[in-house]
Amino acid sequence: MQTDRLAPRAAYLLVGVGGLIMLAPFYFMFVFATHSRTEIFNLPPPLFFGQDFMLNLGILTSKIPFWRSLGWSLYVALASTALTLVFCSMGGYAFAMFEFRFKKQLFTLVLGTMLLPSFLGMIPTFMIMDAFGWIDQPRALYIPGAASAFGIFMMRQFVLSSIPKDLIEAARMDGCGELGIYWRIVMPLLAPAMGTLGLITFIASWNNFIGPLIVMRSPEMYTLPLALRSMQSPVNTEWGAVMAGSAIATLPLLVLFAIASRRLIDGLTAGAVK
């Protein structure tokens, strides 16, 4: 009997300690962001916040165009989110509610490419961007992403499960035009799903590393992940500055997660579970 009561306690403890270990890297990222390089590599290393954040930020902005990178990251993430939401809600609505030629084949194709690993398209994508003259152009990052197969899939599922066909028919009977139906009826009803897809798209764009690594060639066009990585050097990496930059890059994600963790978790695993 005693083990029956002891086991859950030990399990609570394990889950709790495990949770703290999961969060520890974030905590130390913020702590190290407030210490100078030499302090980070003291024995023992700093466990609490220090006072050198502004110093680190100064080093960071003198070594890389940090604010520009932050701006590009924000610009690309917002543009990518806006385009994805518009195109995927339109397409998802069409795939769910309309009959048209080759609909089945096209949708199968979309699902099929979702299963193919993304690295297959890496080199041709670079060549296309080069041919378009889009190297070092932010649009090389947000336009291809707007054709998101995952987004189409997610929007289609949501339309199927939550928008009654009769509603669309009724609007048509009342003389509402097709674009009016999309804009005034479908869009507002899609709002919750668009919120989730928007969050996912924003985060994916914000964290994207391989995309910019391939198409952004000059340092003044780097997005944040690329800029941070450019601080890495075989000798004398400015770790305090790197941590300050990493902390600033991570903070918006922590805030988004705090506001909408439930919705985010459901959205990110929706494709998997359903």
Added chain:
Amino acid sequence: MSSLPLDSPPAAAPRAKGWSLSPAMAPYVLISPFVILFAIFGLFPLVFSFYLAFQSWEPTAGLSTMKFVGLENFAFAITDEWFWKSLRNTAWLAFAAGVPQHVVSIPLAYFIHTSFKRTRNMAVGAYFLPYITSTVAISMMFGTLFSTDYGLINITLHAMSEWPGIGWMFPSHPIDWLNRAENVKPAISMVVFWRYVGFNTVLYLAALQTIPKDIYEAATMDGAGRWQQFWYITIPSLKPMIFFGVTLSVVGGLQLFEEPFILTGGRGGTDQAGMTTAMYMYRTAFEFNDFGTASALSWLLFVFVAVLTWLTNLAFKPRGGSH
């Protein structure tokens, strides 16, 4: 298309708005932006990548210098010892990072599901958070944590090695995580494990919610303890999700790029111990300027992913009926 009344709308309907669109045309207009972008940036690259794998080409020399070389790129790749090394590294990493994810996340999800109430979301959130954060920022962070003499990981291990009773399990000497070939892969696996264990936990939590409660109640009535319920009810019911989760881990693990790229400074580390095939492909294309071979590499990796996914399928797929 077939709805007749629409062909003759009531006279009062505001038809002449300039923007009006017939229901027959509407779906084409609605899907056109997606289809156009998908064709250019989704489909075409796949087809072109296959074409490239049979070409010899240096990007600096212009498109006209592209030359058909048959299977030469593939022949080169499969006789290239670095390709095989990268493939072994990738398989090692996918396995060492992937298996512990599931061994930990299944009991974790089970315990959170059965025993957590008010703090449930907090617990799930703590484990899930690494999944949504920037791989680059976090890999840079781990770069300092893995530091040999001053890194928190070695300091913690050292402190634990002095604990009575369990101390022998931990190394008392600092480990050179990122500069010694034999330690690079374990270090990368730890970061990958840390990043994805929460995602898997959420998958299993979702699956656990679909197991009817009365099965457990019946088992309790029959005198089955927690462990017995876990082994004989939970695990079998989770089988489809285990199959799915392991497949995701295999596919994701074999594409590993960012974590090893950052942790080894983009070069694969000492003796290329942290060089994955995706990284090798990137370097072949963008550092060695050999797009043809790099495309061939990407298709070979694809075949490797497909075969391993198929093997996972054989091993884990829930079997229905006798076979």
